[in-house]
Amino acid sequence: xxxKHSVISGLGRLTSHSPSSSSxxxxxQQFLVRTLCGSQIHRPKLIRAMSSTSEADAESVLRTxxxxxxxxxxxxxxxxxxxxxxxxxxxxxxxxxxxxxxxxGADLSHVFCTKDAAPVIKSYSPELIVHxxxxxSYSISEEDQRKVQDKVLGEVDKWMERFDCxxxxxxxxxxxxxxxxxxxxxxxxxxxxxxxxxxxxxxxLVTNSIDLVHRYPLAVLTPNVNEYKRLVQKVxxxxxxxxxxxxxxxxLAKQIGGVTILRKGKSDxxxxxxxxxSVSIYGSPRRCxxxxxxxxxxxxxxxxxxxxxxxxxxxxxxxPAILGCIAASGLLRKAASLAFTKHKRxxxxxxxxxxxxxxxxxxxxxx
Amino acid sequence: xxxKHSVISGLGRLTSHSPSSSSxxxxxQQFLVRTLCGSQIHRPKLIRAMSSTSEADAESVLRTxxxxxxxxxxxxxxxxxxxxxxxxxxxxxxxxxxxxxxxxGADLSHVFCTKDAAPVIKSYSPELIVHxxxxxSYSISEEDQRKVQDKVLGEVDKWMERFDCxxxxxxxxxxxxxxxxxxxxxxxxxxxxxxxxxxxxxxxLVTNSIDLVHRYPLAVLTPNVNEYKRLVQKVxxxxxxxxxxxxxxxxLAKQIGGVTILRKGKSDxxxxxxxxxSVSIYGSPRRCxxxxxxxxxxxxxxxxxxxxxxxxxxxxxxxPAILGCIAASGLLRKAASLAFTKHKRxxxxxxxxxxxxxxxxxxxxxx
Numbered sequence: 001x002x003x004k005h006s007v008i009s010g011l012g013r014l015t016s017h018s019p020s021s022s023s024x025x026x027x028x029q030q031f032l033v034r035t036l037c038g039s040q041i042h043r044p045k046l047i048r049a050m051s052s053t054s055e056a057d058a059e060s061v062l063r064t065x066x067x068x069x070x071x072x073x074x075x076x077x078x079x080x081x082x083x084x085x086x087x088x089x090x091x092x093x094x095x096x097x098x099x100x101x102x103x104x105g106a107d108l109s110h111v112f113c114t115k116d117a118a119p120v121i122k123s124y125s126p127e128l129i130v131h132x133x134x135x136x137s138y139s140i141s142e143e144d145q146r147k148v149q150d151k152v153l154g155e156v157d158k159w160m161e162r163f164d165c166x167x168x169x170x171x172x173x174x175x176x177x178x179x180x181x182x183x184x185x186x187x188x189x190x191x192x193x194x195x196x197x198x199x200x201x202x203x204x205l206v207t208n209s210i211d212l213v214h215r216y217p218l219a220v221l222t223p224n225v226n227e228y229k230r231l232v233q234k235v236x237x238x239x240x241x242x243x244x245x246x247x248x249x250x251x252l253a254k255q256i257g258g259v260t261i262l263r264k265g266k267s268d269x270x271x272x273x274x275x276x277x278s279v280s281i282y283g284s285p286r287r288c289x290x291x292x293x294x295x296x297x298x299x300x301x302x303x304x305x306x307x308x309x310x311x312x313x314x315x316x317x318x319x320p321a322i323l324g325c326i327a328a329s330g331l332l333r334k335a336a337s338l339a340f341t342k343h344k345r346x347x348x349x350x351x352x353x354x355x356x357x358x359x360x361x362x363x364x365x366x367x
Numbered sequence: 368x369x370x371k372h373s374v375i376s377g378l379g380r381l382t383s384h385s386p387s388s389s390s391x392x393x394x395x396q397q398f399l400v401r402t403l404c405g406s407q408i409h410r411p412k413l414i415r416a417m418s419s420t421s422e423a424d425a426e427s428v429l430r431t432x433x434x435x436x437x438x439x440x441x442x443x444x445x446x447x448x449x450x451x452x453x454x455x456x457x458x459x460x461x462x463x464x465x466x467x468x469x470x471x472g473a474d475l476s477h478v479f480c481t482k483d484a485a486p487v488i489k490s491y492s493p494e495l496i497v498h499x500x501x502x503x504s505y506s507i508s509e510e511d512q513r514k515v516q517d518k519v520l521g522e523v524d525k526w527m528e529r530f531d532c533x534x535x536x537x538x539x540x541x542x543x544x545x546x547x548x549x550x551x552x553x554x555x556x557x558x559x560x561x562x563x564x565x566x567x568x569x570x571x572l573v574t575n576s577i578d579l580v581h582r583y584p585l586a587v588l589t590p591n592v593n594e595y596k597r598l599v600q601k602v603x604x605x606x607x608x609x610x611x612x613x614x615x616x617x618x619l620a621k622q623i624g625g626v627t628i629l630r631k632g633k634s635d636x637x638x639x640x641x642x643x644x645s646v647s648i649y650g651s652p653r654r655c656x657x658x659x660x661x662x663x664x665x666x667x668x669x670x671x672x673x674x675x676x677x678x679x680x681x682x683x684x685x686x687p688a689i690l691g692c693i694a695a696s697g698l699l700r701k702a703a704s705l706a707f708t709k710h711k712r713x714x715x716x717x718x719x720x721x722x723x724x725x726x727x728x729x730x731x732x733x734x
Contacts, residue, residue: 088485092493116486123490225441266438285436285733287445289475290494344733345436345472346724348494 054246056270056277058330063364065306065327066105079106079304081297082159083167084185085200086113087136087178090171091120093200096293096349097170097300098128103356104301104331110163112156112185114178115139117171131155137177145177152181153188160188164304165195167296169202179205186212193218195303195321199296203227207234215257217272220303220321222262222296231261245269246276260321262299264292268329272319279329284336290349291336294356298328334359421613423637423644425697430731432673432694433472446473448667449526450534451552452567453480454503454545457538458487460567463660463716464537464667465495470723471668471698477530479523479552481545482506484538498522504544512544519548520555527555531671532562534663536569546572553579560585562670562688566663570594574601582624584639587670587688589629589663598628612636613643627688629666631659635696639686646696651703657716658703661723665695701726 067078081101086094094117098109110129111121118132133155140148166189168182182205189196195218198206203223206213207230213219223231232240232248235255241248246269253261254273263269267280303324335355339347342355434445448468453461461484465476477496478488485499500522507515533556539549549572556563562585565573570590573580574597580586590598599607599615602622608615613636620628621640630636634647670691702722706714709722 089498090496091489092495095493120486120489124493265441283438285438285440286472287440287442287474288469288494289442289496291442340733343724344728345433346470346727348469350492350494 054276054278056279056326056330058279058281058326058333059363061323061326062302062330062360065302065309065323066360066364067305067308069366076107076162079164079301080108080110080162081106081165081167081300081304082110082112082163083170083297084112084134084156084182085168085170085172085202086111086117086121086130087134087171087173087175088114088116089173091117091124092290092349093171093293095121095124095128096290096353097167097199097297099125100294100297100353100356101167101301102127103353104298104360106301106304109297110159113171131159134178134181136173136175138175140177149177149181149184153184156185157188160192160194163194164307165197165300167197167199167300169198169200169205170293170296172201172205174201174204183209183212190216190218195219195300195307197222197296197299197303199223199292200227203231207231210235210256213256213259217258218321219259220262220299220325221256221259222264222292222299222325224264224292228263246271246278250274250276260319260325262295262325262329264295268325268333270322270325270329272322275319275322277322277326279326279333281330282333282337284333284340284347284352286336286340286345286347288348291332291352294335294349294353295328295332298332298356299324302327302331331356331359331363334363421643421645423646423693423697425646425648425693425700426730428690428693429669429697429727432669432676432690433727433731434672434675436733443474443529446531446668446671447475447477447529448473448532448534448664448671449477449479449530450537450664451479451501451523451549452535452537452539452569453478453484453488454501454538454540454542455481455483455505456540458484458491459657459716460538460660462488462491462495463657463720464534464566464664466492467661467664467720467723468534468668469494470720471665471727473668473671476664477526480538498526501545501548503540503542505542507544516544516548516551520551523552524555527559527561530561531674532564532667534564534566534667536565536567536572537660537663539568539572541568541571550576550579557583557585562586562667562674564589564663564666564670566590566659570598574598577602577623580623580626584625585688586626587629587666587692588623588626589631589659589666589692591631591659595630613638613645617641617643627686627692629662629692629696631662635692635700637689637692637696639689642686642689644689644693646693646700648697649700649704651700651707651714651719653703653707653712653714655715658699658719661702661716661719662695662699665698665723666691669694669698698723698726698730701730 083094083098094111098111101109112131112133114134115132118130122130133152135148197220199222229240249263249269249271253271258273260272267278270277303321306320306323336352338355338359339351343351450461450465461478465478468476479498479500481501482499485497489497500519502515564587566589596607616630616636616638620638625640627639634645637644673687673690702719705722705726706718710718
């Protein structure tokens with residue numbers, strides 16, 4: 001992964017690097033620098049956007065996070081995203097997440113799914129790179145499971161370091177063997193310090209095995225109403241408290257060791273265990289399935305971009321994961337609103353995806 | 368195409384004709400009349416239909432039944448529909464029914480089909496959740512049938528309670544083993560009091576096993592000309608009587624224990640064995656295959672919405688199944704009419720589906 005305009009002064013050599021230098025060592029160094037310096041993103045405009053009340057200025061964050069387009073840059077520098085999801089039953093969700101990443105501005109979008117799902121996901125769009133590598137229990141015998149798991153991990157391992165962010169969960173299903181493989185993929189991502197967004201059935205997995213994300217600062221969870229409820233019950237051992245929603249979210253994120261949580265709802269709430277931000281702009285009353293997948297793909301892209309922002313010693317750091325969540329939430333809500341003005345009750349998720357570009361351009365013109 | 372409020376006195380004999388009388392001479396006469404009068408076609412039969420009490424005010428019903436959109440609602444609350452259909456031979460019909468449900472405003476639309484049909488139906492649209500769970504005789508040995516049937520029912524059982532309405536039959540085919548499984552799915556739906564619309568090959572099944580729907584008030588049958596004829600022959604043991612169409616339909620619905628029947632035709636006739644309503648507005652002369660699938664998906668959505676309506680003690684509630692049928696019929700006829708003005712002879716079912724949103728918005732604006 002490349003850093004936008006070099007980075008923290010004195011660290012230029014470390015952080016501004018050619019694609020070939022993206023080794024795991026360098027990634028770990030970058031991670032260390034970012035973590036230790038508590039730095040990351042700093043722009044006066046951004047500080048204003050993030051200050052005052054908990055409502056974030058999502059449009060301002062979008063303008064701050066979205067990189068300027070530069071003809072000198074080459075393929076991959078605007079983001080390489082991979083979705084881990086898609087099984088015999090579900091193919092729409094991983095497609096929505098992966099195509100949304102591209103439509104927002106990522107350069108490359110991969111999908112790692114089961115062999116059954118791959119031809120279908122490929123048929124939705126020639127833009128995606130679809131890897132038919134995952135396996136479900138029904139297709140393998142018990143004695144082959146270990147061998148197959150090693151093979152699956154080997155296939156994913158070959159690619160892992162190249163990705164700026166993973167989205168784990170859209171259309172994953174709940175096959176126990178598949179989820180076991182995906183938990184190993186999470187460990188692999190953590191080993192290489194690759195950030196990941198967890199949504200859908202990935203949240204089912206994580207809720208039951210919270211150690212998979214505990215204390216991993218490069219994890220973002222994006223639960224909807226029901227997923228959030230299960231997470232609160234499991235981690236805090238209580239029910240959702242709407243009266244103290246912000247405090248409860250902060251406590252939950254802290255309890256999971258500082259992961260970032262984007263709680264989807266009428267207002268989206270975002271916390272990393274310290275700060276809490278909300279995004280309430282725009283939005284649509286249409287609740288067709290699939291909008292969460294757009295959001296998870298969007299978080300992956302904006303978060304990757306936020307991590308590349310050059311540091312400004314005069315500004316206190318804001319957490320890139322939170323910025324990524326704010327930007328993705330704001331953009332989805334604007335695109336959903338725009339799609340609704342065009343299609344009204346018949347608005348579908350594909351219609352919203354078609355409005356991502358226009359919405360981003362409206363907030364943050366490319367030139 | 369029928370015109371809503373059209374009258375030209377004194378032209379009855381010229382313009383009132385049976386379908387078989389549409390000779391070229393008559394067609395030219397009609398054209399002359401339309402041109403000279405600046406109007407369209409007016410059939411005394413229609414005038415009677417429009418003036419009699421049985422003609423429903425479909426637009427008013429659409430406005431009553433369609434829920435207002437509320438940002439506080441979450442995914443699923445505007446309807447979760449499942450289509451049971453789609454086999455090796457037929458894939459278009461279940462897609463049309465399922466996508467129409469979404470385009471009208473349902474939040475989630477599932478399809479339960481055979482393994483062969485699933486990848487194809489999935490490829491039509493990432494918006495649908497397609498379950499490859501049904502099996503046909505050719506793919507299983509006789510001794511495995513019981514085991515396979517249990518598995519199929521297990522897969523459907525997991526989901527059944529979540530659905531607001533099923534559509535049983537589009538593209539189901541007539542494989543005996545498959546139909547046997549579907550009859551068990553009907554029993555399962557009845558056990559959970561899940562409403563279902565029966566169309567296409569589902570009507571073939573029901574006509575031969577009328578007990579499957581007898582006395583189940585949450586069943587709507589939507590026969591076309593031939594399906595209605597077979598139903599009348601089987602249940603009433605006589606031929607269709609066009610002179611007493613309304614009475615015969617009422618008798619048929621009563622005989623099947625109060626199910627609701629939507630008899631598709633030039634005018635759609637609807638009865639639950641007590642009241643009879645007709646819908647004659649709009650419509651299109653194009654008879655491309657697939658329009659019945661739009662209707663069945665539409666009935667499922669509008670019926671689900673009508674069931675959610677609070678009863679008003681001052682105005683006794685109309686049967687929700689009848690309201691759902693009236694609304695779906697009215698909307699399909701308007702969308703078909705609109706699509707025909709755009710595409711004329713080349714109007715296809717997909718074109719009509721694309722007009723569902725605009726048509727509903729025209730009658731019942733979302734905001």
